[in-house]
Amino acid sequence: MSNPILTVENLEHVYMKGTPLEHQALFGVSLQVERGECIAIIGHSGSGKSTLIQHFNGLQLPQAGRVVIDGIDLSEKKLDVKALRRLVGLVFQNPEDQIFEKLVGDDIAYGPLKMGLPIKEVIERAKWAMDIVGLDFDEMKDRATFALSGGQKRKVALAGILSLRPKIIVLDEPTAGLDPYSRNELLERIKRLNKDEGVTVIFVSHNMEEVAHLADRVYVMAEGNIVHSGAPREIFGNREILTAYHIGMPETVEILHSLRELGYPVDPSAYEVDEAAREILSILPAARG
Ligand SMILES: Nc1ncnc2c1ncn2[C@@H]1O[C@H](COP(=O)(O)OP(=O)(O)O)[C@@H](O)[C@H]1O
Ligand SMILES: [Mg+2]
Numbered sequence: 001m002s003n004p005i006l007t008v009e010n011l012e013h014v015y016m017k018g019t020p021l022e023h024q025a026l027f028g029v030s031l032q033v034e035r036g037e038c039i040a041i042i043g044h045s046g047s048g049k050s051t052l053i054q055h056f057n058g059l060q061l062p063q064a065g066r067v068v069i070d071g072i073d074l075s076e077k078k079l080d081v082k083a084l085r086r087l088v089g090l091v092f093q094n095p096e097d098q099i100f101e102k103l104v105g106d107d108i109a110y111g112p113l114k115m116g117l118p119i120k121e122v123i124e125r126a127k128w129a130m131d132i133v134g135l136d137f138d139e140m141k142d143r144a145t146f147a148l149s150g151g152q153k154r155k156v157a158l159a160g161i162l163s164l165r166p167k168i169i170v171l172d173e174p175t176a177g178l179d180p181y182s183r184n185e186l187l188e189r190i191k192r193l194n195k196d197e198g199v200t201v202i203f204v205s206h207n208m209e210e211v212a213h214l215a216d217r218v219y220v221m222a223e224g225n226i227v228h229s230g231a232p233r234e235i236f237g238n239r240e241i242l243t244a245y246h247i248g249m250p251e252t253v254e255i256l257h258s259l260r261e262l263g264y265p266v267d268p269s270a271y272e273v274d275e276a277a278r279e280i281l282s283i284l285p286a287a288r289g
Contacts, residue, residue, distance in 0.1 A: 042221070090172075093176060150177055175207060
């Protein structure tokens, strides 16, 4: 832990400053993300998650405090926002906010085209990005974006960001509203991007199974602050944190905590399904043989 790609120090944010509607959303948030990490940000609605991550690609600029990403200080007077947007791809919660072109292929190729890349490379990048999210290039490139399903729109929005080849991707509730199959598929793609392509991933999620499965580390937010950080195992093994900040639990963890309360010596941090099964088997006399 020594070469962070992203550092946030004492970041504050006030919406509508100086008006009667003034509202402080961030109160001195600090965090660090190492190169190649997969980080989850969790916390109840209104805790400041979206406001925080909008600072990561310059949609919001620091009002107080510092954000430094791969050597770029977002408080610099001559901040190169274009360079920042190429470095950090932010995928919005709602894909409709991100898709502008009529045709899928045009939408995904838009970024690289604007970068002035030769057309051959633009197409290569679009193909590569579509392959990663699981969209068939020949079948999908001429499809109308408005007629896609929710899951397909999400994939197009993600591919459009990936075609810029960012070193960091930031996803705001990437699987909200997806059916279980599309959800698992998208999660596997994100995991591959992180593990195989070395892309640093930061994602906001309310789905604790997803957090448990994907994240190396978790930041818990409440009322505009980071109130806890640690490995998923640490967070889900700690009932006080889970209750104090109204964090849902993976079902496996819920079962293990309940068994523990009944006096059975199981380890509630064994959240992966096969680990949880082993914990449960360990207290069954029959299984002990
Ligand atoms: N554009 C805005 N203007 C005023 N207040 C806002 C705006 N966006 C968000 N807020 C407020 O800031 C707080 C944090 O919001 P947000 O970052 O969206 O939280 P989260 O993503 O965790 O749900 C909330 O109280 C929200 O109502
Ligand atoms: Mg949000």
